[in-house]
Each structure stands twice: as C-alpha cells, then as structure tokens.
Amino acid sequence: MTKIIQKTGMALFIAAIAILIGSLFISNYQLADEVLKEVISESQLPHFKQNIEEIKGRTYTSKFIFLNDLDKVIQSTNTSINDYNQIGNQNLDNVSSIDDYNAGEYKVKLTKKATQGILTDHSLLMLWLTFGLGIIGALLYIIPKIAKSPGIKNDHIFHSANTSGKGWIGYIIGGLLILFYVLLYWYPQYITEWILLMDPISYSLNGGEASRWFFYGFLYTLAIVVMGVRMIIKYRHSKYHIIRTISVMFFQTAFAFLIPEILIRLNQPSMDLKNIWPLNYNFFYDYNLESLLSSGNLGLFMLIWGILLIVLAVPLFSYFYGKRWYCSWVCGCGGLAETLGDPYRQLSDKSVKAWKIERWMIHGVLVFAIVMTSAVLYTFFTGSGSFLFMDSYTIRQVYGFLIGAAFAGVVGVGFYPFMGNRVWCRFGCPLAAYIGLVQRFKSRFRITTNGGQCISCGNCSTYCEMGIDVRWYAQRGQNIIRSSCVGCGICSSVCPRGVLKLENGPEAGRFGAPILIGNKSITLEK
C-alpha cells in the first residue's frame, strides 16, 4: 500500500515538473502598446516606439523569434538614441542608451507581459498543475516513509542511481539544477512563464507583480519546507534534528521570504534580517546604504542591525554554541543543504587533499569579499571609483558573477548530486570562513568522543556533509574541533556505537588529549 502511494506521489511529482517545463513552450507572445510605458524608461520610450513597428501587434508562437526580434528592436533603439544624442539637440539632455543590464530587465518584463494563452487565461489552474501538484506529489512520496521504524535508515544509499554519486538520476538532477541556475542568473527571459505563474501569490503578498527573485524565493522556500518535512520524518528519533529542521524552515519562511515581501508592501526597504555580511555581500553596496539611510528610523535600524550581526552576534553566538547556531539552524543556504541536500550529504570528499583545497579556497573568498567591500565603501565615501589601482565597480561585478552567482548558485546547489550538499558552505562561503575562525579559536563548542567505544566503522565520516574525517578523531579518542563543522549532528546520529556528542562546555581542556580509555597498560605521559 505505502509503495503504491509513494509511486503515485512520484508520478505526480514528475508530471508536475514536466508540466512546469512544458509551460515554457505553450504560450503566444504579443506586445501591447500600453505595457511599454510600464517597462521602458520615460526618456527611452519615444526612441523605442520608433523602432517597434515590426514587432507591434504581431503574435508570435515562438519565444525564440520573439526574443530575437526584441533584441533587434533594442539595438535599433540604441542606434536611434545615438543619432539623437549626436545631431545637435544641445539644449536638451542626452538620453542614455539601453545598457546590458537594462536590456536584460526589459526583455524579462516585456516577455512576461507579452505572454498570452493558458498561462494568462487559467493562471490559477496552471499554478495548481505545477506547484500544487508538485507539492502534493512530493508529500505523497515522503510521508509514507513514516511507516518504517524510527532510526537511521540509510539502506541502499550507495546502490541508488540518485544518491551514489555516479548514477544516471543524479546526473539528470544535477544537470537540471545547473541549467536552472544558468537560466535564472543569466537568461531569465527564457523562464518568464514561471515568474508569471507567481503573479497571484506575489500580488497577495507584496501587492505587486512577481519578479524573478520573488519566483526564486518562493521556490527556495518551498524546497526547504517540503524537504524539511522529509528531514523531520527521516530523523524523527532525534529531537535535535527535529528542532533544528523546524528552525531552518521557520527562518527561511519568515525571515527570508515573508518579512521582506511584507516590507515591500509597506513601502519600506526590504531586508532579510538574518542574512549577514559577507554572505550578504551587497549589504554595503551604495544603493543599499542609500536606501537604508533614506528610509527613516526603520532603515537606520536595519543598518545598525546588520552591523551588529557582524560585530556582535557572530562572535557571541559562535562563542557559546559554535558555528551551528547559524549554519545549520538559521542560514538559508544551510537550510537548503540540510533539507533538499540531505540525500546527498555522503558525497562530500573526505580526503586530506580536499581539506587543504578547502582551507585555501574559503579563506581566499573571505579575503576577496573584504577587499571588494572595502573598495565599494571607499567609493561610497570618497566618490572615487578607483581603489588601490583597481576599479571598485569591476571588482564588485566580478565578485557578483564569480562568487554570488556562479559559485553560490550554479556550483553550490547544482553540484549537490556530485560533490555533496555543502560545496558552497565548505569551499566558498565567506561568512562560514569568518564564523569558522571563531569556532576554531574561541568557542565552547566541540564534539566529544566516548572513550574507547569507536569501532572505526566510518559511518560518521561518510555522512559528514562538510567532508570532515570524523573517524580519524573518534578512533583516537580526540575531540573534534574543526572550523568547518556546521554542527549538523548527523555524525552523532549515524554512529552505531554512540561515540559522538555535540557539546558546549568550558573552554579549558576543550581540545583534549587523544585518550582511549580502557588500556591501563599504557600510562598517559608519553
């Protein structure tokens, strides 16, 4: 019976994904005159209109052709603007041409508004057939797992084509995730239908239409909540996992998703109040600082709050509870890793070599983030665009592209099925590097080992998502204190001999000498 329910659930889920992907190809596109002024800036609008003849009123069945023509319109608009700027209209201001960034935004917005067909005629139905069906399918697949007795159930993880790191399902899922992130970051005009689907929800939350980041935020939250349910069922014998999973579900839903949307509705600057610099790398960007400084008390509060998180909350909480207070209880990236990513935790590389690379990379990114932010702040305060013979805008752009998008998104999530669920947190996150330094050098957190009980089986190391060779410490009776440990507690759960315990305690003797109790033949001073 449970098998049938699960299979039905999986079928529904796959159907929902298929419909979702299919929905990209079933619309017509027609650009109506009145949307232009909602999208195009006032000064550019007349020039744009001059060039739109060919596309105006025409109904496209292919999005590619539509976008192609739109590109041409944008190009000829720029030519018109150039011409206009050159033929002496001295008494008027120059019109700025449509740069790449603008062009991207225009394409997304115009395509979205030009879309016609089932998606616009039956928007709620389509929302149900995609997201609704997906949620129901996923839950039908997940919930029957409750029939198994509580306890660690890792059977067949390395036999599965999904979770063994080498199976075809894993490759497909990884491929789809990577493709998704590439489209989301660099070609959002190809997924405007999905953004369109979000409009009803967006209107009800923030009063406006959906942007691609609204769509992404919604999807992200959904993934954490649904897979959070899975996580809770899987580890329901452990209160530790139940509580911390509810915690990441809450922080994602409330802090990362709902509160910022409600702030928008209230015409306030929107902010994810738990997102800390340098993970939140644009916190010190000029536009953010300006927006906060110009938004009265609330803006000022947010600015101070953000700074207090960096200078006070991180050292203090990390001192008392270790990195886990953030990385596996609060953070959104961590939240996704602990829920959506949990099936892949065993794929992290445990070699000493990987550890070496990790240390260079993650601290490198931290330095990069600090240099980038210094440059941006320097420019903000002095107005000078060059910082130590570098151009602060270029640094900022390179950082956003390499770290913010490519690393955190494409690699960070897309590589779940290949390198485990914490690639970003382990190799790339500058905030993790910062908290890690606190955890390593000034914290009460440690994982203690239980005397001589370790049988070197390797479960702990295998299931450590951060690639820590936990066994190496456990089998010599030494406390585990590593800057990368996110305190997920899974090593302690999968250990069949009850060897590992996450603890906060006095700093004295925290590192501990490697002691394996039981052998009185050997005295300790050696």
Add this chain to the structure above:
Amino acid sequence: MKHIVIVGNGIAGITAARHIRKLSNNKITIISAESDHFYSRTALMYIFMGHMKYEHTKPYEDGFWKKNRLDLLRDYVEAVDVSQKTLKLQRQGKFAYDILIIASGSKSNKLGWPGQDLKGVQGLYNLQDLEAMEQTTKTATRAVIVGGGLIGIEMAEMLLTRKIPVTLLIREENYWENVLPPEEAALVSRQIKSHHVDLRNKTELQEILSDANGAVASVLTKNGEEIPCQLVGLTVGVSPAIDFLKGSTIKTDRGILVNRFFETNIEDIYAIGDCAQFIEPPIGRKAIEQVWYTGRMHGETLAYTICNQKVAYNPGPWFNSAKFMDIEYQIYGEVSAQPQAHEKHIYWEHENGQQSIRIVYHVATRKVIGFNLMGVRYKHAVCNAWLENEAIITEVMQNLRHANFDPEFFKKYEEDVVHQYNLMEPEQPIEVRKKKFWKIF
C-alpha cells in the same frame, strides 16, 4: 634496525605497526591475504546494506602506509619456520623476519553439521563472505540464520534490506540469553520480531539439505521441521585462524598461547588480537578476546614491549557496545545474565519497551559492578572511573546524570532510575539534584 613482520592487517596488527613506527625506526612489513589495505571489519554489514562503500571503511588513506614506511604485502602465509626465522608465502615463497607478530584474527565456526559445506551456506567474517552473500542473495527468496549472537542479528538485518525473509534459529528462550539478563534479552527479542524476523527460540539445527545442484534447499531442525531456503548463515561464533601454524613448534590451544606480554613459547614471536589466547587471562577477562578494541589495545601494548619498554597487558574494566536493529547497546563493567546472590540489580525500562538502564552493585560492599544500557548512551570515562575507583551505589546514584551521553534535547531518564533505586532501598533515599536552567550556556 630489525625487520618486524606482522601477519594480518586487521585492527590488532595495524595498531601494533603504527605504534612501533611511532616508537622506533625498525623496518615493518605487514602481510595479509584478505585485502590490500586495512579496513574496518565491523563495517561489513554497512557495505552490504549500501550505507557505505568498501572505500569508506578504510580508516586511513591509501597514501598513509607509504608515508609512514609501513610496507604492505598481499600474500598468504602458509607456514612458519621458527628455526630459520622465515615464513613460507603462497606467492612470494620464503620471507625472512627478525620479529614476528601474528595477528591473524578469526574464522567463522562450523560445528560439523551435515551439509555445512553446501553452496549457499556461509558465515560472515570477511570480504569474501560478503561477496558470497551478494551472489546468493541475487536469487535467494528465503534465508535461515543459525545462532543468536551479534553477527547473526547483523546478518538478519542485512538480508532484510534485500527483502529476503529471514528465520533466525536460537537455542535459548530469548535472544543472546547467555549474555543478556532476561529483561534485555526479551527487549531485544521484541525488537527483532518487530522487524519481521521469524525468531524461532529453542530451535537447533539438525541438518542442511541440498538440491540437485549441491546448493542449499532447506534446513532441518531438531524439532523435525523443514524450512525451505537458499541461504544459510552460520553465526555460531568464531575461533582463532591459526591453521597455518600446524606443524610449527609454536604452542597453541584454541588460540596461540601467550603470556601477558603477548610472548609465545618461541622467542621473537608474538601473537595479538582475536588469535591470541592468554595462558593466564587478566582478571575478569576471557582467555581469548574477540572484539575490536581489545585487538587495538593488544597492538598498542605490544608495540611498547617490542620497542624496549616492556609492559604487561592490563586492560581496565570491561566495556563493549553493539546495535540491535534500531537499538544501541552499551555495557560497562560486569553485568551477569542471571542476577547473582551477592548482587543487586536496579532495572528501569521505558514504557515503549525499547530503552532500558540496568545498574548492578554488590550487596555487602555496595560497590558498583556494571552498567547495561539499551537505547541510552552513557559516558565511558565516567562509568570507567566509577568502576576503577570502586564507587559505591549512593555516590553513583547521586551523580548519575553526569554519566549520560545522549545528544542534546533528548529526554533523560536518570531520575527514573534513581526513583527505581529509592523503591528498592527505601531506608536511605537519594535526592536528585536538578540541573540548573542557566547551565544551557
């Protein structure tokens, strides 16, 4: 510089090698037949169940051995020539040593049943057994396991993950009754049955019957019942793997006879781990110690002797652990299967029937003798200190919460145990000190 040759790359041999390397510059060669590298035998079940791959069970990276100048040789030792100080290897022929450490481990017992060598009949000790199990389970639709020890239950759990129904034959009334007190034995038996294992108590194997191709067709029990099956797991204990010593002058009984320095009757030959048998076992210990950590302690202790810091083997109080399906088990000290006249047992069991705590103390001296835990984790360091210092029961009861090692947020049951004690000893009840709430920092 001496050439130290170690037979067997299990925990005993490897630990000896590592510590000899730490303490000296001798040349060290480890010869072993089963695998190229040291792996964790205790994790065999997890490989089969898909929790891990073989690679994950290796406690050290492959580069470790070269870096530490530990030479590995994959070969089988066929004989030892003690007068010439050479080994006869299956592939390489003669191999000389200055000091020989035998750490050849165990092999699965077969008690002479008719049909015990049929195809599909096997023990579970090494990688080859695991491979055999992979083969047989491709087609098997039913399995019978004989023997109610720790490996039998592991094998049952393994087979269940392949959806093969398992019948487990045990001689006793309840599982592992010769080691576990009745309540724990019943608790584990319930656990086994709740996982749909067909547990047959008071049932012994008579004979294994074959089909036309020399493979298992069924087993016959002493009660006269025939159970059809294609796989028979024989898990009735292990015994030292010392067949290759036949004909040498090294003295053996069931295992290789050693004193407390692991010296055999021949100079420069030592034996450690599962294959060694103490002529005079340490107090409270068996003559043959067949667990992981004893192999490790043997190896470490011997390394000192070999590196000229001669030291006798002196293990602390007994401890061990295991896992029965979903239930973890830990023991510290001595817990007898049948409460003795001079002992008192405090026993608490959760109403879910899956967790229990037993503490044993001496009636007259009131010294604590042992802890038995099901589904609850206790701290080795704390229990060990109590046992070594012969703490009395009131002291232990008062401080019991310091022994708990369960993860954060887990419900603690130490108060229930103390309550149980107070019911038993109403004259001098113990008050439990509550944990202060600010201690969460």
